[in-house]
Amino acid sequence: MPTTPSSQNPSRAEDASDAGGPLLGRKAARVDRLAELMGERDESGHGSGIWRTAFARMRRSPMAITGAVIVVVFVAVALLSPLIAPYSPTSQAWGDEVFPNQNIFVGPRGENWLGLDNLGRDQFSRMVVGARQTLMVGVVATLVGFGAGALLGGAAGAASVLGGRWGRQLDNVVMRVIDMMLALPTLLLAVTVAALVGPSLTTVMIAVGVAQVPVFARLLRGAMISQGNRDYVLAARALGVRKRRIALTHILPNSLGPVIVQSTLTLATAIIDAAALSYLGLGNPDPAFPEWGTMLADAQRFLSSAPQLAVYPALAIIVTALGFTLLGEAMREALDPKLRK
Structure with missing residues (x-):
């Protein structure tokens, strides 16, 4: 019966196994860590997608x-x-209690939690209803x-990945247009668009959206080139799969992760830009229409006598933008392998 070297010398086989054990263990640990960083496995060793792993990390992030x-x-x-x-945000039921010309305003009280504005309208009701308009504009x-x-960005990125003469030309044309849009500051570009179209709530949405186009375009193009x-x-x-x-x-599909994260951060910027346009008078021309930016613009005339009229919408804008920024930054850190701990 033929014998193997291990059967002839069992101690040598055991020594080889003992010597290779630590090396194999370290190699397996590195593979597990790599799989975890790539989002294929969570800390418990079970299979997991990159989004599932990211959400698991976000649940532990303050x-x-x-x-x-x-x-x-x-x-x-x-x-x-x-x-x-x-109450109705346009009701002036308490108009006889407010005298702006004499600097007489009504502050917070039982029936009006945030007081009254300069026209005798309930400030709390206007703040609550204005939140819906701010959310709609931002989204x-x-x-x-x-x-x-x-x-x-997808067209430019696909053209760059596909290559060829026409692909490179299309990529160059699209990116030069994006570069021209990036040459203008975001708020200035939004003001330009709003001034050309005319003041309205729809104008604010279009203007703020157009100002964010180059950010998404460059981000998606860069991600697609990196994935290529x-x-x-x-x-x-x-394997012969067609480039298209x-x-x-x-x-x-693999390049949309950073763009989705950027959309969360853009919501914060959109809310601030929309409030700025409304503050400059390029928003809804109807002063009775409750919107945080418009309320802030109306309150600037009474900063010395009734500063609370400006403090409430300003704090609402700041806190809301901060919430979207924190969520977007946490999502970006959870999805970026270089920032994972």
Whole structure:
């Protein structure tokens, strides 16, 4: 019966196994850590996608929890504003109690939690109803910027990945247009668009959305070019998969993560820009229409006698923008392998 070296000398086989054990263990640990960083496995060793792993990390992040609480409260107030507001935001039922020319205002009291404005309207009701308009402006503006930016950036990125003469020319043309838009400051570009179209709530949405287009376009293009150099793209090309299919079904879906994170951060910027446009008089021309930026603009005339009229909408804008910023930053850190601990 033939014998193997291990059977002839069992102690030698055991020594080899003992020597290789630590090395194999360290190698397995490195593989597990790499899989965890790539989002394929969580800390418990179970299979997990990158988004599932990111959400697991966000649940342990105080920054993410704080931002999520602020955003949830803001969205809940905006959606349930007709049920929360105790009075009509346009009702001037207490107009005979306020005399702005004599610097006589009504502060917080039992029936008016935040007091009355200069026309005798309930300030709390206007703040609550104004949250819905602010949310609508921010979401629509972000969707406009995301849609147009993703279209331009996706076309440029796909053209760059596909290569060829026409692809490079299309990429150059699109990116030169984006560079010209980036040459103007975001708020100045939004003011220019709003001034050309005319003051209205729709104008604010379009203007803020157009100002965010170059950010989404450059981000998606860069992500697609980065994904185009990955090993799975090389493997797909080696298997004979068409470049167009690789770009649309593999590279594009894997490049949307940073763009989705940016959309959360853009919501904060959109809310601030929308308030700025309304403050400059480029928002809704109807002064009775409650919106935080318009309320802030109306209150500037009474800063010395009734500063609370400006403090309430200003704090609401700051806290809401802070919530979206914290949530977006926490999501970015959770999705970035270099920032994971």
